[in-house]
Amino acid sequence: MKKWLKRLSPGFLAILFCLISIFALMTMLHMQGNARVINYTGIVRGATQQLVKQEMNSFPNDMLLAHLDGIVSELSTGEGENDLIVLPDKTYQALIQQMQQEWSELKVEIGRVREGQSSRQLYELSESYFDLANRAVSAAERYSEMCVTHSIGVLLCLNGGFIILFILLRVSESRQKKAKMALDLAENASRAKSEFLSRISHEIRTPMNGITGMTAIARRFVDDPEKMTDCLNKIDLSASYLLSLLNDVLDMSKIESGKIQLDEQPFDLTELLNRIQGMFWQKAEDGGVILSMRCEELSVPQVIGDNLRISQVLINLVSNAMKFTPPGGSVTLEARQTAADEKTVSLEFTVTDTGIGISEAFQQRIFDPFEQAQPATARQYGGTGLGLAISSSFVKLMGGTITVHSKPGEGTQFVVSLTLRRSFAGTAAGPQTGKDGTVCDLTGVRILLAEDNAINAEIATLLLEDVGARVDHAGNGKATVDLFSVSPAGTFSAILMDVQMPVMDGLKATLAIRALNHPDAGRIPIIGLSANAFQEDMKKAREHGMNAYLAKPLDPTRLYQTLEQVMIRE
Template sequence: MQQRSESFWHRFKISNAYGQLIALIFLPIMILALAGAYIVLQETSRSMQSQQITAASAVLTRYQKTASILLKLDHTSIAKHAEAQHILQYMLNEPDVIRAALVNVHGMAQISVGHRNHRAWPAFPVDSDFFGPIQFDDNHIYGMRIGYSAQGPVWLMIEMDNQPLTLAKYRVWLVLVATGLFTLLLLLLCLNFYARRWIAPMYEIRLQLQRMNADSLGKSFQTNSTGELALLQKDIATLLRRLNFSFLELKEHTEQTEDDLRKTLDTLEVQNITYKKARDQAISANQSKSVFLANISHELRTPLNSIDGFIHLMLRRGQLNDENQLYVQTIRKSSAHLLALINDVLDFSKIDAGKLELEVANFNLEEAIFDVMDMLSPLASEKQIDMAIYYDHDLPFQVCGDILRFKQVLTNLVSNAIKFTPEGDIIVRTRLEHQDANRITMHCTVQDSGIGLSGTDRKKLFASFSQGDTSVTRQFGGTGLGLAISKQLVQLMHGQIGFEDNQERNPTEKGATFWFNVQFELPDEQPQLESVMSQFNVLSYIAHPATANIFKQYLEDYDAAHHECSSILDLFSRLKQFNGLGEKAWVIVDHSSDLDALLQEIRTRYQGNLAIYGYQMLLDPQILQTHQALALNQPLSRQNLLKLFFNQTQTTSAPVFNGQGLHVLAVDDHLPNLVVLEALLNELNVEVTTALNGQNALNRIQERLDKNQPLFDLVFMDIQMPVMSGPETTQAIRGMEHHATQTHQLPIIALTAHAMSDEKEHLMQAGFNDYVTKPIQLEQLMQILSTWTKADQLQTIDSHVNAPSLATPEMSIQSTHYNHIASDHTNDVILDWNLSLQLAANKADLAQDLLRMLIDSFDDEQSDMEQLIELEDFPQLEQNLHRIYGATRYVGTPQLQQLTGEFEQFVSILRKEQRPADDDFIEQVLQRYNALLEAMSHVRIAAQEYL
């Protein structure tokens, strides 16, 4: 309250508009008015006094002769005295005369008339022929000498009534007050008009400008102003939009510049490391070289700034011919891998300079190892390399050490194994080597079946800047610092590192085995893990021998009954025996190229618990869901195995979800997407409010805030929308929550048609809570609603059933990956009506409506795309293609979906690479556009059968 009061009075300082208005206009007018009133009062009083003096002088002059005659009469005679009084009585007829008398020098009245003639007359100047006014009892006394008597001079004196003067003065005061109030009212009206017309809008503009920051430059700028201020407001809003655009462009250029600078810096630092080592070999080079590398970064960055700046200038000016453009682009591409080099170099220099310190904290050892393997599994999956990990049962659950450096060592070894292994497998083994009361030593090996190591390679393998591959082609690339850094990191963790060639152990084996051991402290307490599985019966077939042995060893450690099959046919022959073993029976089978056919064959013989072992990105969740199977991700871990058996023990019963009481806001600029989402949510008894863009969504939320109604339980938000994009709308909602002092954050779930590996991180930074990929399935909605709403009150599941989670973000990414893979095999399918029904929650009417809306949009989309291609507005063309691609994900049109997605990705090249559109690019755009039109025509024809 005090701060608000201070802010209010701050406006009236002389430096502000209100203060200047009061000081320059209001105060001078008030001072002039007060001075004028004072002068008027003075002059009026003086004028009325002069009038009274004039009137008194006139009366005395008129009766001077009469009074002289009366003075000569004999006053001793009563009759004469009464006659004199009668004559003098005529003076009382004069205006304002109260009494009159003939007074001698002693102040004694010889003749006196009037109603106050009994009172004495005040002292008066006896040496004056005329005097007055003399104040006496609120009246004025005037006198004139008229002659002499026996006692001395005699004066004719009269008393004038001052009441007319007082009344006249009151009238003047009344007129002045009325005039002053009227003047003040006019001034206040003028001040109010001026303030509302100019000052208040200026303060609103100032407040909004003060609240502006880099994130809110693109928001709307609104004030209640007219005239010139309205024009100023529009100019400021335009300026802010330009600033926002310039800021985003500058930010993008800055990031690109920093990236290019780092890449160029990496190249020069690596070169300088080499030069430094050669120079310092004559002195005992290692320590001096490391100190030099640690201190030279500033000197390297200065020339690199110039180099990078000139490269950008050359590219921005666009004056390069095709050949020079290729050269400059080659320079930029050649520096793409320098970031990894500089990181290795800096780590190496820190270690050699003794400036690298390990951070000690408790961490899950098994989880850390599998984090590394999960991170590298896409690379192994791409090369079709099997990976397996054996985690010793005797190793503790938690240890105390530097998890980041431990992962760095393991990542270097496993990534090298993947890099130098064209086919085969990679096996990681861990075991407890030694244990004390509060410390353990863990031994880890990484075995691959790659190219192996020659005798020459072994001598320099752990040396800095050396590799096993030293050929001119540098097939595998790299800095040669990974193993050197790993060696020194292991030494910092009080361990050792080494390697051996597999052929020395067995002449028929290929590849090499790297090993290291490190020491970890033990925390005071270890969590207790569930390790008894004697009630489980497991039938398995895993083709990879190492994984099969590891799986077998895990089950033996947990006392589970395990039946291992020698082939897939052996598995089929045993399946019927497992049908009657109850919910504790599991069948685990290896992933195959035709997963759908494999699961169909299994389900003809077996209806119990089923899990498929394979890489996460190769297992399609839709196929798994169709056949009620779960995924057991490669490489196999104890935690995933325990989670599979104890948390998800049945797949034949689906959860019953009741969303009654939930109110969800769905935001999407494409009507078919909204229709599908609303239909799916209605299936779950969820109330849905829809909005076609971000601004409409904000209006819906603001309406509920204005009416003091509770906000929505959850928001589904599309990413790419007109008016306001999904991230912009989400940030605006977070701002509204902050100002509305909400007790809990509104869950906002992103809807996207493209799920990239790093997209979730960007969405979380933008304010989203989670995301799902299109097309949205009913299971995904159930999972999202259970996670982000009152799941304990809304989800009802059979007490004997624990259903698996089928809609995690990871599975959404798998689904997207599968769609891209499957598109290669389904691009000749024009309209898949079964898929359309599945995407429409098996509702034929909804599937027909979605198909009809898609076809109805073709004409408008075709017209818009033709105009955009003619104008070469490829960013907007990318938005249109994204809209069509999102619509096709809810309709079974595989060919159209594939062409639209590829077309969108192709157009996005301009934005990602920031290059102008050349003739070749435009020609390819036209080719893809014609193919898209042809696919639309095919969909129109095929849809006639169902509409």
């Protein structure tokens, strides 16, 4: 329908324009005819007055008499040599009929005057005739004015219709252009997502192949501890990479739905940068890349912000720099304080590499989701094309900016600018490890584990028993509440509570435990366990009475550190 409307609209405009032109031409012709009628009606009045004067003064004028006779007749019939039209006005026509009748009487009286009779009657008839002619002229003028007003109204309507149709056509074209642009954007987005799905499929299958392949090899070398350890290490690397892919996809999904929330807590910038350097030094050494960190002019190292998101942004940038920098190159992470006042501190994080660089064209879309410089990039360097889009979204959410400066073959520099609040209370105590970097000792500690998945329960139990803890397992939330409610005071030092369980989920079970009339109900630490790692999930867990929250898959070190922080020791 819209397609036909688009095709027919120019035709409608052309037809309407022709109608306006034809009507305007007809109106002008009609106005010209009206003007001639008014003019000749006035001529009749003036010429008759002249004729009567001549006749009364004994100067006969048969030529003028015949001329007036023809005009009066033509004003009524429209037939004659003066090209007059019949004015279709009832008042005017009635007056013309009276004029014809009185003209006939005038002609008779003129004949009598010529025969020598008194001119008194001719004079009286002429005065009545002049008044009648004046009224006819006025009637013709009023009719002409009415025609002009009507024509103006019609022309305004036609022009208004023309303008409206023209505007509608332009609006329709504009909407169609916008719709086409939206369609093109949707198609581009769909194509980008299709390419992304192809890449993510490849990226997922690669670590999965490593996990399944190393598992098969490990089974063949169960009697070879060295080979077994090597397989397990490679399985762990593949699983970590697979988890990072999953986190990227989930983060992008959250960003697109607008559900990302910041968790602003005190932290130390120096510790953050040292931690990032520690994550990459081995990779840099293995790849022959010089990794350095500069942390200068930080007079306010303790700030309040989303430590996790800032870390994720910088890790993404350093990881990309490492990926695209060949052996012998360098990667530098620099933090610089640009301004500070009593409440805030402005920071600039710069990640510079001497890698392959980025083309100017790709720099324009580098922060768009699912984008990579070219298909070969994914094949050669891997990745999903989400890291920079996620980083850009996090920086914008924190009120900052992220920019890129690069030339192909000359390296790349990313600059992140953030303004954070100053922390005056010091940083929150971070997770603590045991002496000499070992995990804490949980010997003699009894923990209640609520987990419905048998494999997950086995993993958690093994991890806890490995550091000396005793574990009691409950398969759902209700069983956990029941087991805790009948336990003597001090039996359990902590509860590990899976969030999604049958019969009663972990959130409801936590509320039920907190509501028990039990000596430990209000003070026993409850740590939530879930595969949902979003901020609102953690917030909801705390609102339901949980003391901490761990995302699956469980990181053993993080598990031990969290227990050490929250656990009540007898």
